[in-house]
Amino acid sequence: MTVLLVEDDASIALVITAALEAEGFAVVRCETIAERDALLLEGDFSALVTDVMLPDGDGIETLAYVSRNYPELPVVILSAQNTLDTAVRATDTGAFEYFPKPFDIDELARTVRQAVGASKTTRDRGGEPAGDGLPLVGRSAAMQAVFRMITRVLRNDLTVLILGESGTGKELVAEAVHQLGHRQSGPFIAVNTAAIPAELIESELFGHEKGAFTGAVARHIGKFEQAGGGTLFLDEIGDMPMQAQTRLLRALQSGAIRRVGGRDEVRLDVRIIAATNKDLQPLIAAGQFREDLYYRLNVVPISMPPLRDxxxxxxxxxxxxxxxxxxxxxxxxxxxxxxxxxxxxxxxxxxxxxxxxxxxxxxxxxxxxxxxxxxxxxxLPKDDASTADEEAGRDGLERAVVRWLSEVRPGAGSIYETALAAFERPLFSQVLHETGGNQLRAAQALGINRNTLRKRLADLNLDPDTFARRV
Known part of the structure; x- marks a missing residue:
């Protein structure tokens, strides 16, 4: 079995060749598109591994010739142009896999082995290559993982669950899947499930019939039907009321909906993409999110990295x-x-x-x-004392500790005890204030023994009766 490697960087080609030879392949290397085409005419190759930026042209643009004349030849694309545009263009060629540089050389070798061993891949070219103006920007390794996941769902209707903090671009991912996928000619309907009152969410999603409830003066077509032939994006799915979750699960299972107050089922032709900035597992454990709905939505998870990563x-x-x-x-x-x-x-x-x-x-x-x-x-935001005191979470606490150490400068051998006292005094004071000086309730809230609390209050010279008088 022989692999044709098109790579003009000698050092990269040497490493790839060694890895492929370790997998049992013979490797023929060339550096240009012209050499590639000449070798394809002369030889019988099991796979093609090609870079994108080559001395005589774009390796992706010229793959149409390869696909047309060698339809059963699996292609693996390498690229230092790590944009969503490149990833989508690579996928549109029908390539078996796309690797943004730098990549794991062993994973590349295994992928070539899988490509050669696989049966003929159905090559769905999906129209012209996507151009500039795509909504997502980034060449980091974290974003490359996102781009690769996006390309895997463009030619199917699998349900996608986008996870990530607020502001990371979850809706942009949903729009990219829609705009670049085979449903791009249909509507893209986005719904913020957290912004709809609980009593109206079923009507908004599934529609209602005239007279279904007070104020329903006419039939209303819901978001599911509005998105027919296209994509329905359910944002902030973690905030959806439990009753609506049940209706959504039924719709996903049956592929049909029933308008509020209606009797007839309406068949669905829509792709579902959901997103949340919450960790759904604790919500499931607390009975606030249906576990069966989670698994229905979490078919293809895409995790959006925070900007700090x-x-x-x-x-x-x-x-x-x-x-x-x-x-x-x-x-x-x-x-x-x-x-x-x-x-x-x-x-x-x-x-x-x-x-x-x-x-x-x-x-x-x-x-x-x-x-x-x-x-x-x-x-730029000022990282002063007042700002740090207002910041929640681990990072704010870490900055407060660093600032405290620099300001107080406790002597050697006393840092821990001094810091512990500085932390416990406001903590115990707040909890005692909330419990009206009741030490038993305070100890239960803190999760410590009552005797331990009593001893620490004595050490800190904190009188529980002081808090009792404030109630």
Whole structure:
């Protein structure tokens, strides 16, 4: 079995060749598209592994010739152009797999082995390659995983569950799946299930008949029917009321819905994509989310990384938002490398949404066309004491500890006891205040023994009666 490797980087080609030979393949290497086509005419190859950027052209654009003349030849594509556009274009060629650089060489070798051993792959070309203007930006490893998952669901109707913090771009992923998939000619209907009152959510999703309830003066077509032939995006699915969850599960199981107050079933022709910023497992354990619905929705999970896990993408995102701002009528601005580096060092708790808003504000307030570090720095969130005290979560607590150590500077050998007392005093005070000085209830709330609490209160010189008098 022989693999044709099209790679102009000698060092990368050497590593790939060694890995493929370890899998039992013979490897023939060339560096250009012209050499590739000549070798395909002369030889009998089991697989083609090709880079995208080659000295004489785009490796993806020229794969139409390969697919047309060698339809049973599996193709594996390598690329340093790690964008969603490249991933989708690679998938549209009918390639067996796409690997963004850098990649795991052993995984590549195993994939080639699978490609050769697999039966002929059905090659659904799905129209012209997607162009620029795609909604997702990022070349980090985390985003490459997202892009690869997106390409796997474009030619099917599997239900997708998008997970991630607020502001990470979950709706953009849903839009990308719709716009690039085979349902792109149909409608894309987005529903924020958390924004609909519980008593109206069934009517909004499934519709209602005239007279179904007070105020139902006419038949109403719900979101499921509105999305017919297209995609229904259910955002914030973790906040959906339990009764609506039951109706949704029934619809997914049966492929049909019944309008509120109606008797006839309406068959569905819609792809379902759901999203949530919550961890659904604790909700399932608490009886607030149906486990069977979770497994119905979680067919293909796509996890959106927070921006703090992809700092390498911040500069590209910032420049992307500068272009968007200019397209919306704001001044055309440019970002200096130093300013971009400063932005990349920030945490961006609000994720991509916060960065976008900051860039738009920066464009509006900047006085020069070129935005430098002196323009950016004053607009960044201040990490002062008052801000740190208001921040919730682990990061805020860690910063408070660091600040406390720098300000108090306890002596060697006493740091732990001093820090423990500093932490316990406000903690115990707050809990005692909430329990009206009742030590038994306070100990139960804290999860410690009552005698332990009593001893620590004595050590800290805290009088429970003081809190009792405040009630």
């Amino acid at each position: 992809r700092p390498d993408d911040i500069e590209a995102l910032a420049r992307h938002f500068l272009q968007l701002a200019a397209g919306e009528g704001l001044p055309q601005r440019q970002l200096t490398p130093a300013a971009a580096a400063l932005l990349s060092q920030q945490t961006w708790r609000g994720n991509v949404r916060e960065l976008r808003n900051f860039i738009y504000r920066l464009v509006l307030l900047a006085r020069e066309d070129v935005i430098d570090i002196d323009t950016v720095a004053p607009l």
